[in-house]
Amino acid sequence: MDQLLQHLLNGLLLGATYSLLGIGLTLVFGLMSVVNFAHGEFYTLGAYAAFAALTLASVHFFLAIPLAIVAGAAAGAICERVLLRPLRGQSIDTVMLVMIGVWIAMQNAELLGWGGVAKSVPTPFPTQPLVLGPVSVAPLRVFVFVVSGGLILGAHLLLARTRLGRAMRATFQDRETAALMGVSIERVHTITFAFGAGLAAAAGALLGPVFLLYPSMGDLASLKAFSVVILGGLGNFAGAALGGIVLGVAEELGAGYVSSGYRDAVGFLIIVAVLLLRPSGLFARAERVG
Amino acid sequence: MTLEARDLTVRFGGVAALTGVSFTVAPGTVTSLIGPNGAGKTTAFNVITGFQRPTQGTVRHEGEPITGWRPHRIAARGLVRTFQKTSVFPGLTVRENVLTGLHLQGRVGLAAALLARGRVRAEEQRLEVEADRVIDFVGLGARRAEAASGLSYGDQRRLELAVALAARPRLLLLDEPASGMSASEKLTIAALIGRIREQGITVFLVEHDMRLVMGISDRVLVLNYGRLIADGDPAAVQRDPEVVRAYLGSGAHAHA
Amino acid sequence: MSGIARGLGLLVVATAPAWVWNPYHLHTLIMAGIFAVLALSLNLLLGYTGQLSLGHAAFFGVGAYATGLLTVKLEWSPWIGLLAAIVLPGAAGYVIGRLALKLRGAYFVLLTISFAGCVSLVSVNWMELTNGPLGLPGVPPLEIALPGLPALSLRTKSAFYYVVVIAVALCYLVCLALIRSRVGRALVALRENETLAASVGIDGTHYLVLAAVVSAAMAGFGGGLYAHYTRFVSPEVFLFTYTVTMVIMVVAGGKGTLAGPVVGAVLFTVLPEALRAATSWQWQMLLYGVLLVAVLFFVPEGIVPALRAAGPALRRRWSAA
Numbered sequence: 001m002d003q004l005l006q007h008l009l010n011g012l013l014l015g016a017t018y019s020l021l022g023i024g025l026t027l028v029f030g031l032m033s034v035v036n037f038a039h040g041e042f043y044t045l046g047a048y049a050a051f052a053a054l055t056l057a058s059v060h061f062f063l064a065i066p067l068a069i070v071a072g073a074a075a076g077a078i079c080e081r082v083l084l085r086p087l088r089g090q091s092i093d094t095v096m097l098v099m100i101g102v103w104i105a106m107q108n109a110e111l112l113g114w115g116g117v118a119k120s121v122p123t124p125f126p127t128q129p130l131v132l133g134p135v136s137v138a139p140l141r142v143f144v145f146v147v148s149g150g151l152i153l154g155a156h157l158l159l160a161r162t163r164l165g166r167a168m169r170a171t172f173q174d175r176e177t178a179a180l181m182g183v184s185i186e187r188v189h190t191i192t193f194a195f196g197a198g199l200a201a202a203a204g205a206l207l208g209p210v211f212l213l214y215p216s217m218g219d220l221a222s223l224k225a226f227s228v229v230i231l232g233g234l235g236n237f238a239g240a241a242l243g244g245i246v247l248g249v250a251e252e253l254g255a256g257y258v259s260s261g262y263r264d265a266v267g268f269l270i271i272v273a274v275l276l277l278r279p280s281g282l283f284a285r286a287e288r289v290g
Numbered sequence: 291m292t293l294e295a296r297d298l299t300v301r302f303g304g305v306a307a308l309t310g311v312s313f314t315v316a317p318g319t320v321t322s323l324i325g326p327n328g329a330g331k332t333t334a335f336n337v338i339t340g341f342q343r344p345t346q347g348t349v350r351h352e353g354e355p356i357t358g359w360r361p362h363r364i365a366a367r368g369l370v371r372t373f374q375k376t377s378v379f380p381g382l383t384v385r386e387n388v389l390t391g392l393h394l395q396g397r398v399g400l401a402a403a404l405l406a407r408g409r410v411r412a413e414e415q416r417l418e419v420e421a422d423r424v425i426d427f428v429g430l431g432a433r434r435a436e437a438a439s440g441l442s443y444g445d446q447r448r449l450e451l452a453v454a455l456a457a458r459p460r461l462l463l464l465d466e467p468a469s470g471m472s473a474s475e476k477l478t479i480a481a482l483i484g485r486i487r488e489q490g491i492t493v494f495l496v497e498h499d500m501r502l503v504m505g506i507s508d509r510v511l512v513l514n515y516g517r518l519i520a521d522g523d524p525a526a527v528q529r530d531p532e533v534v535r536a537y538l539g540s541g542a543h544a545h546a
Numbered sequence: 547m548s549g550i551a552r553g554l555g556l557l558v559v560a561t562a563p564a565w566v567w568n569p570y571h572l573h574t575l576i577m578a579g580i581f582a583v584l585a586l587s588l589n590l591l592l593g594y595t596g597q598l599s600l601g602h603a604a605f606f607g608v609g610a611y612a613t614g615l616l617t618v619k620l621e622w623s624p625w626i627g628l629l630a631a632i633v634l635p636g637a638a639g640y641v642i643g644r645l646a647l648k649l650r651g652a653y654f655v656l657l658t659i660s661f662a663g664c665v666s667l668v669s670v671n672w673m674e675l676t677n678g679p680l681g682l683p684g685v686p687p688l689e690i691a692l693p694g695l696p697a698l699s700l701r702t703k704s705a706f707y708y709v710v711v712i713a714v715a716l717c718y719l720v721c722l723a724l725i726r727s728r729v730g731r732a733l734v735a736l737r738e739n740e741t742l743a744a745s746v747g748i749d750g751t752h753y754l755v756l757a758a759v760v761s762a763a764m765a766g767f768g769g770g771l772y773a774h775y776t777r778f779v780s781p782e783v784f785l786f787t788y789t790v791t792m793v794i795m796v797v798a799g800g801k802g803t804l805a806g807p808v809v810g811a812v813l814f815t816v817l818p819e820a821l822r823a824a825t826s827w828q829w830q831m832l833l834y835g836v837l838l839v840a841v842l843f844f845v846p847e848g849i850v851p852a853l854r855a856a857g858p859a860l861r862r863r864w865s866a867a
Contacts, residue, residue, distance in 0.1 A: 035652040092651060093598065097797060098842050099601075104790055105835025111828045217785065223663065226656055255552065259672040268660035268667075275653055276645055339745065361744035371745050379738035390735045394747040396728040400756055403727040410727050417728075457746040519818060 002134040007252045015248020016148035017203050017218075020238035021221060022228025022247075023155060024199030025077045027192055029226075030235020031172040034084060034193070037094040037198055040218030041106035046072045046201025047208035047217065048114060051121050061124045063290045065147065065205045072201020073194040080193035085186065099135055103222075103236050110215040121209040151202055152241055155195075159237065168192055200225070227267040230274050248272075292317040292336065292461050292492045293369075298347035300333055300516075307333040308344070315461070317508075320483065320493040322503045325513035326537060332374055334513065335465055339371045341437050351461070357500045366394060368460030372513040374496075376446050376455065379437040384430055387438050387449055388421040391456030395420065398429060421456065428452045428482065444475050451482065455504045462486060464495040468502055504528065512536065559711060563704035565857035571819075572703045576775060578815035579710030580768050584788075585807035586717045587764035587793040590791075594730065595757045596737030597654045601662030602792055605635040605762040608665060609769025614682045614779035615675070624688045624774055631770025635735075639762025643755030650740070666784035674767035681780025688774045706775050713771055714808070717764055721804055724760065732804045733757055737802075771781045787831060794834050800848025809850050 025039045044219055049071040052058040059067065067267040079102065087095055100219025125143060129136040159165035170178040179185050204221070211217070247267060255263040295317035300308040305400050308330045315321045323331050336342035340361040348357045372460055378448055379387050396417060398410050418536045425431055428448045433441060438449060447467065454462060467483070472544055495501045503510060503524070510527040512520035514536040520527045527533055566572050584606060591599050612634040613627030642661055646654050669676045676682070687701035688709060701704055724730050732753045735743035740750050773779050791814060799810020818830050845852045 029652075035655070085844070093596070094842055094846065095597070095660065096652060096655070098839050100790075101835045101838030101842065103835070104838065105832055108828050108832035108835060111831065112826075223659065230653075230656070235673055259671070260715075262667055265664055265667050268663045271660045272645070272664075275649055275657055276647075321780070336595065341741070341744075360749075361741075362747050362749045365747035366747055373742070373745075376743045379735060379742065381738055381807075382734070386731070390731050390743070390748075391746045393728060393732060393735075393743075398728045400729060400760070403729045404723050413728065414726075451743070453746060520789060 003256065006135045007256045008249060009135050010141075011252035012245060013137065013145045013248070014252065015245035016145050016152070017207050017244070018224055018228055018247050019241045019244025020148050020151055020199050020203040020206075021225040022201075022232065022244045023152065023237060024196035025225040026229045026232060026235055026237065026240040028196040029229055030233075031168070032084075032192060033092055035092065035099060036196070037096065037099045037222060038079075038102040038106060039196070039218070040222030041103055041110075042072045042076060042197040042218075043204035043207075043221040043225075044110055044215065044218035045106070046204030047121075047213050048110060048204075049201065050205035050208055051119060051213055054122060060177035061122075065202065068205035069198045069202045071112055072204070073198035075201075076197025077190050077194040079197070080190045084193065085189070103218075107215055107218060114213075114215060116215060118212040118214040120212055123209045126192030140209060144210060147206060148203070151199065156197065156237065158195075164191065164250060164255075185207060220267070223264075223271070224267045227270045230271055292352060292424040293494065294350040295334075295338065296348050296350075298334065298337055298349070299345050300330075300337060300342060301345045307517050308337070308513075310318060311347070311513070311516070311518045313511050313518060313521060315492060315494055317492050318487070318490060319508040320487055320495070320506050321509045321511065322507040323496045323511045323513060324498070324500075324503055325495065328515075329513040331513055333466060333494060333516075335371055335463055338364075339369055339463060360489075365457060368458065369463065370454045370457045370459035370461075371463035372450050372454050372465050374465045374469070376443070376450060378438040378441075378446055378449050381437070383435050383437055384425060384441070384449055384452075385418075385421055385434050388452050389417055389422050390458050391424075391453035392417050392420055394457055424452050424456050427455065427485075447471070447479075448482075453488070459491055461492045461494060464493065464497075466496055466498065468497060468499050476502055500528075548620060556779075559815070560640055563707050569703055572707060574815060574819045576703065576707055576710050579707075579714050580771050580775070581791065581795060581815050582714045582793050582808045582811035583717050583768035583771065584765055585799065585811045586714075586721055586804070587761045587768065589796045589804075589807040590721060590724075590757050590761040590798055590800055592765070593803070593806070594725065594733040594737060595754055596618045597650060597753075597754065597757075597772045598793075599658040599758075599761070600655050600789055600793070601658035601660075602761075602765055603666075603784055603786065603788040604658075604662035604665045605638060606769040606772070606788060607669065607781075608638055609672035610764025610773040610779045610783045610837070611669065611676060611769075612766065613684075613770040614685050614773045617686050618682050624686055628767070628770040628774070629687070631766045631773070633766075635766025635769070636759050636763030639760075642762070643751075643758035646754065646758075647751055651810040662784065662789070666781060669781040669784060676781070677779055681778060683778050685773050685777045685779060687777065700774075701808045710771065710775075717767070718804060718808065720760070720764070725804070729753070729756065753840075790834060794838050794841075796849060797838060797847075800850035802849070803850050806848050806850040810848075813849075 023044065025036060026038070028034050028036045046068040050064040050068040051226065053064040053067045054061065068249045083098055083102065087098060123140055125138070125140040127138070129138045130142070131223035159168065167178070168188055168191070170181070171183055171185055175185060200221070224247060228240050228243040231246060232241070247270060250270065251263055251266045254266045296312045298308050298311040299306065312336060312497060323334060325331055333342060337344045340356070340359050343358050348355055350356065351367055356367065379390060379467070383389065396413050398413050402409050422434070425434055428451050430439070430445060430448055430452060433445060438446065441449060451467065464483070466478050471479065476499060483493055483495070483506055491526070507524050509525050510520070510522065511518060512527060513531050519536060520530045520533050562575060563572060566780070584602070587605075588599065588602050609631035613624065613631040616622045616630055617624050617627040640722050644657065646657055649657055672678070687699050689697050689699050691697040699865070700709055734747045735748050736750055736753055744750060769783065782806055782862065795810035795814050796807050799808070799813070800806025816828070821830060841848070
């Protein structure tokens with residue numbers, strides 16, 4: 001029973017970061033219809049940016065994370081402006097292939113820049129786990145959870161309460177009307193993509209210290225992000241938030257009770273299962289087709 | 291009866307696109323389905339041809355229930371439809387488009403394609419002759435080798451018709467075949483529909499152009515807000531007060 | 547291409563082992579051939595039905611492991627192994643196609659990635675079956691053993707070169723036969739307008755499954771060839787770089803054409819070798835990524851169609867000059 005609680009707790013803590021990853025992608029995939037296979041690379045960028053800030057510039061740990069977010073958002077904005085805007089109107093497959101190209105290029109740039117050796121990120125937290133009754137938890141993971149939760153809340157508020165958020169929602173519901181009402185469609189697209197990239201970078205900066213940094217870490221992150229998006233339904237913010245937790249818990253239970261080697265298979269299996277059984281996602285409402 | 295629809299109801303979330311629609315289509319006739327925009331005409335087409343599952347109700351083709359069958363199976367029974375938005379195979383030539391439409395007239399599968407080249411050659415020759423016949427029937431002979439995406443709007447619609455005809459329909463469902471056409475093009479389409487009927491093909495069409503509809507139809511069905519409000523010969527329907535109300539009331543005006 | 551050009555080309559290809567002195571260059575050509583088989587297989591899905599499989603390395607890998615396991619652990623004949631390398635991935639392709647049903651576009655891609663990911667994890671973790679990361683060494687070479695004649699082992703590069711040439715020609719002909727038939731038209735209809743295709747009786751799922759099976763079987767064939775050439779199979783066959791390389795070969799070469807993937811395969815096997823002296827494979831992969839984007843921006847149809855389109859224009863300029 002204690003083991004179960006431990007797994008559930010671990011899953012919850014990890015899942016919050018998956019939610020962060022997934023929310024970024026669901027906005028881009030669901031709202032912009034861009035199949036962003038490079039999403040994991042913004043995650044990696046965030047992780048390495050935080051690492052660079054910490055080790056090269058001796059920036060304080062708590063500052064490294066916002067820096068990483070900014071780096072990710074900036075990269076996302078550039079990507080949207082240079083690559084996606086000219087392609088607007090092209091088939092979704094062309095855009096998908098372009099993002100695959102970005103994926104390959106970014107990952108190998110990381111490889112060239114940082115080398116293939118895994119790096120560990122120094123953190124100011126004690127390694128001694130906190131013991132709360134039957135479960136124990138590393139302080140770092142609590143921090144990661146709290147920050148993830150905060151960012152998710154912040155994202156929600158931005159989308160639901162601010163003018164920018166309204167402009168974003170309007171654009172993706174009805175572009176023409178939004179444009180007539182004075183919304184700059186171009187800017188909304190750039191900001192949305194940057195937003196998604198920034199959230200991915202945040203996830204990377206947060207999870208980097210928990211695991212290790214290596215250039216291909218983004219591959220699994222991408223898959224897990226897609227897994228979360230599919231679970232929660234395209235464009236569904238709350239669905240992605242919930243989906244991340246589900247994935248985190250499922251992974252921990254799978255690793256604990258089945259085998260740790262197949263841990264990452266959980267994400268794949270979720271994708272396959274949901275796509276086959278309920279393609280619109282577990283939390284989506286029944287929708288008109290065609 | 292060629293086609294029999296009974297109690298068709300289609301609901302999306304809270305919206306009812308069709309409610310309790312029942313009608314029949316007699317063989318060898320031209321039946322038209324009219325109604326203001328959003329009345330549910332294309333939804334009815336979608337249900338009949340398998341592109342939409344009805345929430346309730348049945349569709350029978352020559353006595354056989356086909357409700358919920360997948361579109362390609364329904365097409366194999368001879369029910370072929372065109373689409374409201376021009377639908378062709380854009381990257382292919384006119385000839386290739388029609389050859390694709392002739393799919394059901396061919397037999398070659400994976401095994402034959404790889405191992406029985408003689409049979410493939412013979413089939414290709416047979417299909418090409420048939421394709422040319424259909425292309426000439428709709429009057430696109432001069433554009434045989436042109437890419438579909440490069441055709442004019444009117445020619446694309448004619449190509450659409452050719453592709454549908456290639457599938458050897460017994461019942462042809464045309465979704466707004468004359469939309470966006472000039473007056474003379476509409477006359478051509480009307481004549482074409484007449485010739486199609488002469489071939490023994492039953493025609494069921496959705497149209498907005500009243501003159502066209504009243505000119506060629508044996509029977510007219512009127513939908514409004516998903517319900518069937520009139521069903522009879524053109525003259526009677528035109529005089530029906532509820533039909534007049536539906537058109538004037540919704541703000542849509544009949545294209546005369 | 548004119549008859550003379552074609553004849554010369556065939557002569558060059560047929561006699562390569564005679565005048566390619568450096569065995570490493572011959573190795574490059576053999577790899578180009580194996581990749582041509584892979585590119586042709588991916589093209590069937592991507593170029594003709596329009597669906598992208600990003601897990602194609604999985605079919606390649608399953609083929610390699612199928613023949614590797616049968617010939618190393620059960621000591622069966624390599625030809626049976628090669629047959630298994632075709633059939634087993636073909637069956638996997640059938641499963642994917644059936645599972646995919648109505649999934650198209652990005653969802654289909656995700657399904658293929660997930661499948662590939664699972665297969666890759668199994669190959670690494672199921673030690674009893676696959677030896678895990680250590681791999682299967684000692685895969686026997688192909689051998690021609692006709693009764694009455696001494697066995698001819700196809701283990702030299704020259705011998706295997708001819709095996710590969712025949713394999714590429716075979717696969718090319720299979721693709722050609724499919725495309726130039728009603729089956730090929732149905733596949734293309736899926737890409738061009740699946741809804742319209744359904745309205746004239748084309749069963750989208752059936753043809754997608756068909757394409758997936760043939761495509762997977764062909765990729766598996768490439769994997770089998772690879773296993774009997776390198777004589778070693780490890781989880782490295784599932785590396786994403788293989789899939790990426792296949793995609794770039796097809797997209798840059800010209801998807802939807804038959805020459806495109808072959809040209810792409812040769813180009814993107816020979817080019818990296820030429821660059822290898824100067825740069826590392828990381829730069830190469832980086833370049834691939836940039837190149838993929840560049841091709842999609844500037845030559846979206848691919849090299850072969852672009853050359854074909856430019857052909858008449860060039861000819862006109864020559865005759866005018």
